[in-house]
Amino acid sequence: xxxxxxxxxxxxxxxxxxxxxxxxxxxxxxxxxxxxxxxxxxxxxxxxxxxxxxxxxxxxxxxxxxxxxxxxxxxxxxxxxxxxxxxxxxxxxxxxxxxxxxxxxxxxxxxxxxxxxxxxxxxxxxxxxxxxxxxxxxxxxxxxxxxxxxxxxxxxxxxxxxxxxxxxxxxxxxxxxxxxxxxxxxxxxxxxxxxxxxxxxxxxxxxxxxxxxxxxxxxxxxxxxxxxxxxxxxxxxxxxxxxxxxxxxxxxxxxxxxxxxxxxxxxxxxxxxxxxxxxxxxxxxxxxxxxxxxxxxxxxxxxxxxxxxxxxxxxxxxxxxxxxxxxxxxxxxxxxxxxxxxxxxxxxxxxxxxxxxxxxxxxxxxxxxxxxxxxxxxxxxxxxxxxxxxxxxxxxxxxxxxxxxxxxxxxxxxxxxxxxxxxxxxxxxxxxxxxxxxxxxxxxxxxxxxxxxxxxxxxxxxxxxxxxxxxxxxxxxxxxxxxxxxxxxxxxxxxxxxxxxxxxxxxxxxxxxxxxxxxxxxxxxxxxxxxxxxxxxxxxxxxxxxxxxxxxxxxxxxxxxxxxxxxxxxxxxxxxxxxxxxxxxxxxxxxxxxxxxxxxxxxxxxxxxxxxxxxxxxxxxxxxxxxxxxxxxxxxxxxxxxxxxxxxxxxxxxxxxxxxxxxxxxxxxxxxxxxxxxxxxxxxxxxxxxxxxxxxxxxxxxxxxxxxxxxxxxxxxxxxxxxxxxxxxxxxxxxxxxxxxxxxxxxxxxxxxxxxxxxxxxxxxxxxxxxxxxxxxxxxxxxxxxxxxxxxxxxxxxxxxxxxxxxxxxxxx
Numbered sequence: 001x002x003x004x005x006x007x008x009x010x011x012x013x014x015x016x017x018x019x020x021x022x023x024x025x026x027x028x029x030x031x032x033x034x035x036x037x038x039x040x041x042x043x044x045x046x047x048x049x050x051x052x053x054x055x056x057x058x059x060x061x062x063x064x065x066x067x068x069x070x071x072x073x074x075x076x077x078x079x080x081x082x083x084x085x086x087x088x089x090x091x092x093x094x095x096x097x098x099x100x101x102x103x104x105x106x107x108x109x110x111x112x113x114x115x116x117x118x119x120x121x122x123x124x125x126x127x128x129x130x131x132x133x134x135x136x137x138x139x140x141x142x143x144x145x146x147x148x149x150x151x152x153x154x155x156x157x158x159x160x161x162x163x164x165x166x167x168x169x170x171x172x173x174x175x176x177x178x179x180x181x182x183x184x185x186x187x188x189x190x191x192x193x194x195x196x197x198x199x200x201x202x203x204x205x206x207x208x209x210x211x212x213x214x215x216x217x218x219x220x221x222x223x224x225x226x227x228x229x230x231x232x233x234x235x236x237x238x239x240x241x242x243x244x245x246x247x248x249x250x251x252x253x254x255x256x257x258x259x260x261x262x263x264x265x266x267x268x269x270x271x272x273x274x275x276x277x278x279x280x281x282x283x284x285x286x287x288x289x290x291x292x293x294x295x296x297x298x299x300x301x302x303x304x305x306x307x308x309x310x311x312x313x314x315x316x317x318x319x320x321x322x323x324x325x326x327x328x329x330x331x332x333x334x335x336x337x338x339x340x341x342x343x344x345x346x347x348x349x350x351x352x353x354x355x356x357x358x359x360x361x362x363x364x365x366x367x368x369x370x371x372x373x374x375x376x377x378x379x380x381x382x383x384x385x386x387x388x389x390x391x392x393x394x395x396x397x398x399x400x401x402x403x404x405x406x407x408x409x410x411x412x413x414x415x416x417x418x419x420x421x422x423x424x425x426x427x428x429x430x431x432x433x434x435x436x437x438x439x440x441x442x443x444x445x446x447x448x449x450x451x452x453x454x455x456x457x458x459x460x461x462x463x464x465x466x467x468x469x470x471x472x473x474x475x476x477x478x479x480x481x482x483x484x485x486x487x488x489x490x491x492x493x494x495x496x497x498x499x500x501x502x503x504x505x506x507x508x509x510x511x512x513x514x515x516x517x518x519x520x521x522x523x524x525x526x527x528x529x530x531x532x533x534x535x536x537x538x539x540x541x542x543x544x545x546x547x548x549x550x551x552x553x554x555x556x557x558x559x560x561x562x563x564x565x566x567x568x569x570x571x572x573x574x575x576x577x578x579x580x581x582x583x584x585x586x587x588x589x590x591x592x593x594x595x596x597x598x599x600x601x602x603x604x605x606x607x608x609x610x611x612x613x614x615x616x617x618x619x620x621x622x623x624x625x626x627x628x629x630x631x632x633x634x635x636x637x638x639x640x641x642x643x644x645x646x647x648x649x650x651x652x653x654x655x656x657x658x659x660x661x662x663x664x665x666x667x668x669x670x671x672x673x674x675x676x677x678x679x680x681x682x683x684x685x686x687x688x689x690x691x692x693x694x695x696x697x698x699x700x701x702x703x704x705x706x707x708x709x710x711x712x713x714x715x716x717x718x719x720x721x722x723x724x725x726x727x728x729x730x731x732x733x734x735x736x737x738x739x740x741x742x743x744x745x746x747x748x749x750x751x752x753x754x755x756x757x758x759x760x761x762x763x764x765x766x767x768x769x770x771x772x773x774x775x776x777x778x779x780x781x782x783x784x785x786x787x788x789x790x791x792x793x794x795x796x797x798x799x800x801x802x803x804x805x806x807x808x809x810x811x812x813x
Contacts, residue, residue: 001640005603005666007012011617014271017403019540021283021736022334023117023274023277023281023283023707024117024282024382025115025593025687026277026281026282026283026295027117027277027281027299027303027687028115028116028117028297029296029299030116030295030296030297030298030299030300030303030461030563031113031115031116031296032045032112032113032114032116032153032300032360032392032681032682033047033112034110034112034113034624034681035110035111036107037057037058037059037060037105037107037110037112037125038057038058038112038681038685040056040327041057041064041066041324041703042055042062042322042324042680042682042684042686042693043057043680043681043693044056044057044322044324044682044765045057045114045121045682046114046303046304046307046308046321046322046682046684047113047119047120047121047132047133047134047141048134048307048321049134049135049136049138049310050307050309050310050311050355050651051069051071051135051139051141051310051311051566052067052068052069052070052093052139052141052236052321053067053068053134053307053320053321053322054066054067054068054096054134054141054307054321055322055682055693056112056121056123056132057324058105058107058112058123058125058372060103060702061100061101061102061103061104061105062097062098062099062105063098063101063105063123063130063132063143064095064096064097064324065095065096065097065141065234066092066094066095066096066323066324066325066326067092067093067094067095067096067141067202067219068091068092068311068319068321068322068323068327069091069093069200069236069238069321070091070153070309070311070314070315070316071238071240071311071312071313071359072091072092072093072115072189072198072200072238072306072327072334072711073090073091073191073198073333073390074088074089074090074172074174074191074198074327074780075088075193075196075333076137076193076196076335076388076391076392076788077389077393077394077395077429077430077433078196078280078395078427079116079172079193079196080170081169081170081171081172081173081193081428081431082169082172082332082428082430083427083428083430083431083443083448083449083451085544086329086330086331086332086640087169087331088332088333088334088430089327089328089329089332089333090316090772091316091319091321091323091324091332091333091363091723092162092326092327092329092414093099093162093164093187093189093201093202093236093238094159094161094162094187094189094199094202095160095364096157096158096159096202096204096234097156097157097160097646098130098143098145098155098156098157098158098159098232099127099155099156099157099158099380100126100128100147100153100155100445101154101156102126102153103126103155104125104127104128104149105123105126105128106125106126106188106609107127108125108126108284109124109125110124112124113451115738116299116300116303117273117274117277118135118269118270118416119133119136119269119270119273119278119303119307120131120132120133120266120269121133125152126339127147127149127812128146128148128156129145129146129148129425130143130144130145130146131143131144131299132144132460133265133266133267133269134307134772135257135265136268136269136272137268137269137271137272137454138253138256138257138503139235139236139237139253140233140234140235140253140254141233141234141235141411141709142231142232142233142234142257142265142266142555143231143232143233143234144229144231144232144262145229145230145231145232146228146229146232146718147226147228147229147523148228152226152228152430153226153390153480154223154224154225154226155223155224155226155230155478156221156222156223156224157204157221157222157232157385158219158220158225159178159185159186159187159202159220159221159223160178160187160219161176161178161187161189162189162326162327163176163177163326164176165177165218170193170428171193171194172191172192172193173190173191173192173193173252174190174191175188175189175190175191176188176189176193177654178214178218178219178220179214179220180212180213180214180220181212181247181251181414182212183205183206183210183212183219184203184204184205184212184251184254185203185205185212185214185220185221185222186201186202186203186204186220186247186250186251187201187202187220187475188193188200188201188246188247191217197241197242197379197444198238198240198711199237199238199239199240199241199242199244199311200236200239200245200246201236201237201238201246201249201250202231202234202235202236202250203233203234203235203236203247203250203251203253203254204222204233204234204235204254205208205254205258205376206222206224206230206233206256207230207231207232207233208227208230208231209224209225209227209706210222210223210224211223211228216538223230226487226712228491229263233254233257233258233287235250235251235252235253235254235257236689236779237249237250237253242630255680257386261309261777262601262669262739262801271717272603275536276306276352279350279351279352279609280349280350280353280737280738280739280740280746281299281707281737281738282295282298282299282354282372282705282706282735282736282737282739283295283531283735283736283737284709284733284734284735284736284737285733285734286730286732286733286734286735287633287732289375290647290665290669291730291733291734291735293669293672294386294668294672294701294731295703296697297672297701298685298701298702298705299697300683300695301346301699301701301702302702304320304684304695304698305343305347305352305355305695305699306352306355307321308320308321308322309343309355309358309359310343310354310355310358312356312358312361313358313361313362313391314335314340314343314344314358315343315358316333316335316340316360317335317336317340317343317692317694317696318331318332318688318689318690318691318692318694318780319691319692319694320343320694320695321692322684322691322693323691323693324693325689325690325691326691326700328691329442329689329690329691329692330635330688330689330690330691330692331432331688331689331692333390333738334388334389334390334430334432334433335362335388335389335390335391336462336504337385337387337388337389337468337472337554338385338443338468338526338648339604340359340602341471342354342647342648342696342697342699342700343694343695343696343699344359344475344699345475345699345700345703346699346700346702346703346706347810348478348482348649348740348742349482349703349706349710349739349740349741350739350740351684351738351740351746352627352741353479353482353483355548356479359475360476360479360492361686362391363385363472363496364492364496364595365393366393366394367383367495367496367499367703368393369382369393369394369395369396370384370385370393370394370469370499371383371499372388372394372396373386373394373435374499375396375504376396376397376399376402376405376406376434376506377397377402377406378406378409378410378412378503378507379406379463379508380502380503380506380507380508381502381505381506381758382413382498382499382500382502382503382504382505382506383469383496383499383500383502383503384433384466384469384503384636385468385469385473385500386434386462386465386469386806387434387462387465387468387782388432388433388434388437389433389434390430390433390460390690394435394775398422398425400421401422401425402419403420404418404419404422405422405435405562408422408457408458409458409459409464409788410478410508410522410613411509411511411522411531412524413508415453415458416457418797426430426439427439431451431496432472433485434462434463434465435463437456437461437462437463438453438454438456438457439451439452439453439454439460440452440454440455441458442455442799443564448544451644455528455594456531456593456594457593458478459524459530459531459593459594460530461524461528462524462527463524464522464523464524464531465523465524465526465537465542466503466504466507466523467537467538467540467541467605467607468502469499469500469503469528470541470542470544470545470611471610472500472501472540473493473496473497473498473500473548474545474548474717475497475737476493476496476497476542477493477548477552478742479493480493480744481721481742481743481744481746482550482740482744483764483765484743484744484764484765484767485755485765486555486556487594489552489555489556490556492568493552494552494553494556494561494578495633496559497545497548497549497552498549498552498553498559500541500549500668501545501546501549501562501566502543502562504541504545504546504569505565505566505569506518507520508549508551509521509522510522512572517535517572517573517574518569518570518572518574519533519571520533520534520535520538520542520572520574521534523535523537524537525537525538525587525595525602526590526602526604526605527595528587528595528596528599528602529587529588529592529594529595529597529599530585530592530593530594530595531591531592531593531594532592532593532595532597532759533579533589533590533591533592533798534574534585534588534589535588535589536576536577536585536588536601536607536608537601537602537605537607538587539573539574539575539577540576540608540610540611541611542569542573543570543573543611543613543717544610544611544613544717545546545577545610545611545717546566546567546570546573547570547716547717547718547719548568548717548718549566549720550563550566550567550718550738551718551780565723567572575778576613577597578626579598580598583625583626583629584600584626584629585601585626586598586600586601587600587601591673592653600633600634601628601630601710603634603649603650603651604646604648604649604650605650605655606650606651606653606654608630609627609628609650609653609654609657610650612638612713612714612716612717613713613717614626614627614657614658615657615711615713615715616657616658616659616679616711616724616727617713617714617715617722617772618715618716619715624658626703627658628658628788631651631654631655631660634651635651638662639655639660639662639663639666639667640662640666640751641666642668643666643667643812644670644675644772645667645670645671645674645675646671646675646676646697646698647671647674647676647677647685647687647697648687648697648700649671649697649700650669650700651663651667652664652667652668652700652701652704653700653703653704653707654669655667655705655798656707656708656712656727656728657713658729660727660728661729661730662703662730662732663708663710664704664705664727664729664730665726665730665733665735665771667671667704668701668705668708671697671700671701672697672698672701672705674697680693683695683698684698685697691713705726706730706739707728708723708726708727708728708735709726709729709735709739709749710723710724710725710726710737710739710741710747710749711724711727711749712724712741712742712743712745713742713769716741720743720768720770721741721742721743721748721770722770722771722772722796723741723743723752723759723769723770723771723772724744724772724774725747725749725756725759725772725774726751726774727772727801729751731754732754733751734752735750735752736748736749736750736751739749740764741761743767743768743769743770744760744763744764744765744767745761745762745763745764745767745769745801745807746762747761748761749763749774750759755774756774757810758808758809758810759771759774759808759809759810760806760807760808760809761801761806761807761808762804762805762806763803763804763805763806763807764805765777765803766801766802766803767800767801767803768798768799768801769798769799769800769801769807770796770797770798771797771798771799771809772795772796772797773792773794773795773796773797774795775811776795777793778793778811778812779792779793779811779812780792780793780809780810780811780812781809781810781811781812782797782798782799782808782809783807783808783809783810784805784806784808785805785806787805791812797809
């Protein structure tokens with residue numbers, strides 16, 4: 001009995017810690033507060049529901065918005081009209097201005113506040129208060145205005161197009177039409193080219209006392225009579241179906257919203273967001289404020305992703321839903337896998353699988369086209385997922401073009417011997433698409449567009465990157481690990497894993513050579529090494545994807561023959577490339593056509609780390625020694641307060657994966673305060689150029705923070721993950737969290753005074769928990785609910801749990 005009293009006391013303390021989570025306080029720490037109007041539109045505050053969204057900013061007389069959607073694209077991947085880089089466009093639907101007739105938003109008496117917990121924006125100034133939300137449950141924005149001015153001037157709601165009514169580029173056509181329909185003002189867009197069609201609509205209505213008008217210049221307005229209160233409802237819609245009446249679709253959304261009071265709309269909206277925030281959290285603090293600063297950005301990152309990644313397509317790295325100057329932006333309408341990973345990698349541990357679904361949908365929907373691309377472009381089997389892709393499937397190639405492409409890209413035919421037919425066919429195709437990325441813009445001369453190559457023949461920055469497919473497939477595997485959803489594994493994840501494994505195994509330039517090992521030649525190492533040999537990206541990818549494909553096949557009890565083939569490849573696969581001293585990994589073995597083969601692995605991708613080849617659970621001391629040597633080469637003077645981290649860098653993630661507490665303490669804040677570019681007032685940045693407002697660096701920092709608090713990494717790819725809490729946490733910082741783990745558990749824990757206080761794990765499926773004992777050398781009490789089950793002194797605690805059971809681990813004092 002004497003023994004049980006401290007056990008019970010510790011357990012009750014742990015229960016109190018886990019039960020007293022103030023989600024509003026945690027999330028509201030990430031709010032935005034402006035005491036003066038923004039000086040540029042890109043500093044506006046984001047509001048969105050994952051499908052539509054806008055920044056909210058002001059000019060002296062008006063509230064400003066640009067309504068954007070994730071499912072609006074001016075063209076698809078087959079276009080022959082955007083052969084000049086950065087000219088293709090997407091996402092924009094129209095701009096809205098609510099003008100109060102005089103300067104109300106000035107430096108005097110101004111405030112603008114984003115409440116992240118409620119997902120609302122409040123703007124006050126000059127006797128006018130506005131409350132803005134983008135409904136979490138329907139595609140409508142509500143702007144509620146209180147006009148407390150003594151003299152109430154008429155208010156105008158102006159809806160404007162992003163371009164002239166009829167714009168053409170070759171046979172690409174963009175039609176915009178603004179008009180009045182009853183009490184509504186409407187703006188539609190239609191984009192057509194060959195068989196491609198996409199349309200969008202914006203429709204606006206006010207609650208009362210409004211007149212819809214159109215002037216001689218075609219501008220449409222709602223005129224609101226002077227009134228103490230007004231509500232403006234703005235709906236958007238989009239479609240790829242040319243038979244659908246897109247304006248009617250948007251108006252119907254408005255009609256439904258009009259039947260709901262603003263109080264009810266706000267209540268439903270808040271309910272969704274409050275449930276969202278309860279699914280996970282991170283709370284941390286430190287004496288110098290750096291941990292608090294990190295938490296602030298982490299919760300804000302989650303707010304931005306939930307506001308922009310719940311639609312039919314992933315939010316884009318270059319602008320997301322936050323462009324404000326039209327729908328053109330640097331890098332256009334395509335997706336770069338490396339950049340997208342900055343946004344999406346940190347979402348797995350947040351317990352918000354719905355935010356990942358747009359990414360999985362885009363790749364799964366294009367699966368058949370990736371099969372054809374593997375065959376046509378590379379003469380291989382399986383699937384080829386390019387680094388740079390459109391939102392749509394990879395276009396098929398004419399057979400004669402495909403045959404010549406294989407000869408050229410596999411280095412069987414000299415580049416200078418390519419046919420005029422191949423040159424002519426590629427001339428007008430999108431130059432950022434990976435298969436055409438050897439193209440170089442040479443500009444307009446005498447009214448003719450000139451293009452050449454980048455000096456590498458068939459090689460360009462992204463032409464010969466195969467590791468993206470492996471990384472996408474590995475993300476599918478991770479989704480299975482987090483959810484333990486065998487239906488997802490069977491229907492979506494395993495086809496990707498099998499497809500990528502088979503692509504590598506059958507790739508013509510992947511062969512067993514005289515040394516008895518499989519080598520891969522004529523491939524890139526990310527964007528900087530071209531035409532390399534056994535590049536670290538591709539060897540890491542194969543060392544990650546083959547064992548995971550084998551494990552998935554074993555779980556599903558299928559493809560025994562392929563399992564044997566894959567095991568044979570693994571057993572005879574070349575090792576990761578090493579420097580001459582043999583103590584650190586490098587980018588490639590020689591020869592290479594362009595780039596430095598002996599450089600460090602790309603700090604923005606860190607492939608050895610991504611594929612779990614050097615985790616703290618790895619039992620091979622030699623591998624961990626090489627990993628630490630390699631990492632040291634990035635910071636030869638050590639990590640400290642002056643260490644610099646750029647926007648896309650995975651160096652904080654890699655250092656924390658190795659258990660380096662200084663990576664948490666110094667590199668995460670350094671990434672958020674990045675030396676590369678000055679962050680905007682809204683914590684986002686324009687790292688990629690004009691109109692590219694994004695949270696890439698926040699996503700990278702979020703992933704690093706999660707790993708510093710809770711790692712659930714396997715000893716090697718395809719093996720069982722082991723949970724480690726606070727593996728790289730500074731001893732002087734405090735923290736508590738609730739995060740998802742790759743073994744199918746929702747893990748909570750807290751850290752104070754240099755000690756882990758408790759660990760709690762809720763089983764999200766029938767699963768086996770493997771916990772690295774955070775109190776080594778001490779007995780650990782294990783509870784299910786409030787019932788003591790047993791004690792353990794093992795360094796690795798293993799426990800089988802049924803779905804829904806709540807495990808608690810506390811040290812015995």
